[in-house]
Every structure is written in structure tokens, then in C-alpha cells.
Amino acid sequence: MIQMNEVTKIYETKNRLGLFRAETRTVTAVQSLTLSIAKGEIVGLLGLNGAGKTTTIRMLSTLLDPTSGSIEIDGMPMADNRRSVQQKVNMIAGGERMLYWRLTGRENLQYFGRLYGLNTAKIRSLSDLLLAEVGLTAAADQPVEQYSKGMKQRLQIARGLINDPEYLFLDEPTLGLDAPIARQLRSTVRSLAKEHGKGILLTSHYLQEVEELCDRVYVLNRGRLLLCDKPDAIVRQVAGLQTAHLQVSGWDEALRPLLQEHLGKLGHPAELIGGVKDSDGNSASRSEESYRISVRSTSADMLITELLPWTMQYGLRINGFTCDKPNLEDAIILLSEGRVS
Amino acid sequence: MWHTVFATAARNQRANLRAFPWAFTLGHIIEGGYLVLVSYFSYVYLIQGDLDDRFALYAGSGNYLAYAIIGGALNVFSVSMMMNVSRALITEWREGTLEALLLSPSSRNGYFLGTALQQFYRSGMVLLAVLVFGILAGMRLSAPHLLSVGVSGGLFILSCYAMALVLGSIMLYTRDTYIVQNTLFAVTTLLCGFQFPRQYLPGFLQAAGGVFPLTSSLQLLRRTLLTGEAIPLRDTLPALLLSLVYIAVGMWSNRLVERGLFEKYQA
Incomplete structure (x- = not known):
């Protein structure tokens, strides 16, 4: 179980006003957020732009440190166990980032497998399996720069699963995808949670997708938690x-x-x-x-x-x-x- | 850590070969040949072999051609090593792969070492080309003291790596590669004594050059190559200690800057 307790994230940035003058600006991206994700559960994170969704995902995936509050993963405090936490989590973002375009699909998975300390035999079998699961076996030895957007997105999913994470964070995973590919991706996400028991946190601008997939939804506004409930309960509570x-x-x-x-x-x-x-x-x-x-x-x-x-x-x-x-x-x-x- | 070292070296090599299939090799050979030609023409046609008396005293040898070719080759080597290692993380940032890299529990030192290893292979090709062209141009070296060449060569590589780590943090912090790297390389070319003995420089510039581990490791390596003499162990200490300080500062600041990068970007 992932447990985020009273987490606040404040960014401090400096605006240069001249050669020697600068003003410090503080932005509270997330305020006193308490959130949990159980294994096998798909949890949605909704809000408008700037609601604090990406900041929350980045804190959960160890890329950012909370200003205050704590995050625990399976009882381990994240702050003291960054490496162990990184073995248990992974993140998939929408768009075409997080892949090496000059490498082939297979080489990408092999490289990331190495970064997670997997041995050669394990990497080989796992990358073959993942490439097959995301339907990229035929394009496995083609450089990623020749992939379509949908293929890159599917390879991203394979990359996100290379360490067999127990928790997966999906930040706009169907952004810009064609409807059939988006549907296939939703089916993969459902299967990862329900059949493989992974805890999944999903952010998406496609609310139908969230409604269809998520067991629970957190709604954020300006970094604050507004609501947390099942999607239909939120609809009833808010829209009548x-x-x-x-x-x-x-x-x-x-x-x-x-x-x-x-x-x-x-x-x-x-x-x-x-x-x-x-x-x-x-x-x-x-x-x-x-x-x-x-x-x-x-x-x-x-x-x-x-x-x-x-x-x-x-x-x-x-x-x-x-x-x-x-x-x-x-x-x-x-x-x-x-x-x- | 070694998983990351070899995987990163192999990844960079594949990506380079895929991006520049033949220009990759040819570019380095041309670069090496050009370097030797410039040194040769300067020596033979510009100064016509007429050297200042102090040169042999400062350089430990009167063989200017070898001095300039070795200095030039090591300058090219250090620039390409420092440039590619220091740019590694900011390139990941620009290509959108930094998040994926930092998400993994991989060793950052392993990552930089892997980049340096692949760069060593690339720059080694330039050195080889320079050596071949240099011999053709009349460069002659004394019989080398192999252990001293090995130790001082290793120190030179270590000092390049150490300076690259610090430079990389500055690049990541400023999110600039062009001004930062070219400023540093202009300064090291002038102060470290690649093309002429540092003793020709005013005292304060000589002292400024001493701040870089590259300066002392370059002097050691060139001295042993030119004279064939053994290097006393104590002479290696300044370069070694300074390199270790740079590595510690570089690793610490890289960690700080790479985490701060997401803070800045996200805000």
C-alpha cells in the first residue's frame, strides 16, 4: 500500500529583476494531501491544469521531495529508502518522451533493464515478453525514431513494466492516441491492476477513461484535495x-x-x-x-x-x-x- | 554500478554509430591529421625551428614538435572527454529521457563512468590518428617508462572526468552548454599549458591554472612521454588529490542540481 500523509510541496523560484536583483516566488503546488493506493486498485487523480497532479506523481515516483509530510510504500518511508522504493515503482507519461529514439525498441528495454540491475537472461526474456504484450515484436529491432506515436506509447508501457513494479503511475497515458490504441491501452491497464495486482495511479484529461477504469478518484483543486470517492459517488455528490x-x-x-x-x-x-x-x-x-x-x-x-x-x-x-x-x-x-x- | 557503466557505454556507442555511421570515424581521423599539420607548419615554416633557450628548460626537452603534437592531442582528448561527459545529463533532459533515468535505482557514478568509457574509445581513435600522422611528420619519442606512462595517462583521464562532473553540474544548473563549455575550454587551453610551457605566463595566470587537476596531470604525462623518465609517486599527488576533490564536488553538486531541476521546471 502507498500511503501519502499530509504532504505539502512548495516550490521556490527566483525571478531575475536585473543583474544583481532577484525576487523569490513561492508556489504551493500540493497542500496537506493524504492519499492511498492499494495493490490491485486503480486510483484516479483529477483536477484542472496546475491542480498538483504531476507534482504528486513526481513525489510518489521519488523525483521530487515533499516540503513536509511523509510518503510510505509498503511501510517503508520513502525519504530513507529511495533506492528500494525505485525498485517497486515506475512511471509512464503520455507523449513521446522517456525513450531513446536512436535505439531500437528492444535496445531501449535492455538498457532500462540494466539500469534496474537485471541480468542478461532475465532482460532478454522479459523484453521479449513485454514487446509481445504491447504488440511490438515485429518492430522490436527498428529504431524508435521510426515508430509511430502509438508505437512509442506502447513501448513506454513496456519500459514502465521492465522492473515489474508493484505500483505504476500513469500520467496522461493516452494523450494523443488513436481511439483503438487508447482502448487497447485501457484494457492493458485494467489487466495490470486486476490480474497482476499492481497498484495504479492514473491522471488523464479524458474523464470517461477515468470513470471507466478507476475504483476511486481523488479530485484536486489548487493543490488541495476536494473529494475522494468512487467515480459514480462523486458524480452523484457533485452533479446530482x-x-x-x-x-x-x-x-x-x-x-x-x-x-x-x-x-x-x-x-x-x-x-x-x-x-x-x-x-x-x-x-x-x-x-x-x-x-x-x-x-x-x-x-x-x-x-x-x-x-x-x-x-x-x-x-x-x-x-x-x-x-x-x-x-x-x-x-x-x-x-x-x-x-x- | 558496473551494470550501468557497460550498459551506458554500449548505449552511447550504438546511438553514435546510428547517428553518424561513417562521419563518426572519418571526422576523428581528419581532426587528428589537422592537429599534426598545424603543429608541423608552425614549427617548420612559422618559427623555422628557432626556439627560445628557456623552452628546453621549461619543457624538459627541446623537442618542440613532439611537445606541441602531444599537447594538441591531449587538448582535443580532454575537450571531447569533458564535453561529452559533462553534457550527458543535460542532453538527457533535452531529449526527455532524464526522468526515466532518474526513476531507476541506477548509480549516477556508473552512468558518468559509462559515458566516459565510450568517450575514451572515441577519443582514443583521435589519439591513434594523431600518433600515426605525428610519426609521419617526424615526431620521435624516447623509449617510454611504461608504468609512468600508464599512471600519468590514468591520472590525465581521471582529471578530465573530475572536471567534467563539475562542469556538468554547472551546465545543468544554467541549462546552457555552449557558453559554459566553450568558456572553460578557452581557459584550460590557455592556462593548462597544452601548446606552450605555463612558465611563459604571468605568475597569477600560472597560479590560476594550478586550480585545474588537468594542468598537473598534463605536465606529468607529457614529461614522461618526452623524456622517457620514471615519475616519482609524490609528483602524482597534486593531480590525484585535486581530481578526487573535483569528483566529490561534482557528484554532490550533480545530485543537488538534478533534483533542483525538476523543482525549477515544475514550478
């Missing part, structure tokens, strides 16, 4: 409940209290928020007039099976059913605009 819209014929306002009563008996919170005439006014009879009933609930999908028997009981005909489901992106936008306290 889902809304189901049921289009029915034969609606009567007298049914409203009965529907409210029925909704109150459901196993999850559901609230009738509207019932309005939805037809264009040319209907032949009242029974053909279409009404739109809106119900707010924690799970709009479940409502159809729960409302169907009720509508049939009162002779209503269902003409349509739609759901409005806020997602993580809606929640993050609301948070960033300060519309949620």
Missing part, C-alpha cells in the same frame, strides 16, 4: 442524481400522489420532479395525449422495471423512456466553475 423521463399516454393528474407514494416505496431514493403535457395539442382524444413524467433517482436505469408494472396497473401506455445521466466530466466542470461547495 440521474433523471428518468417517461413519456406516457392516458396520464391523469389524480395519479400524481399515487405515483409519489409508489416511488417512496422503492428501495432507492426516487422523487417525482415533474409531469408536463408533452403532445402537440392535435391529439384526437385525451387518452392519446402524451405526458412527460420526470423522476430523479440514484439509478434511472432501474426505474423502467420498477415503473412498468405501475403504469400498466393504471392503464397508462408508455411511449418513450429517456435518461439524463450526469457524468464525471459534468462533475469536474461544476467543481472547477465553483458552482458546488
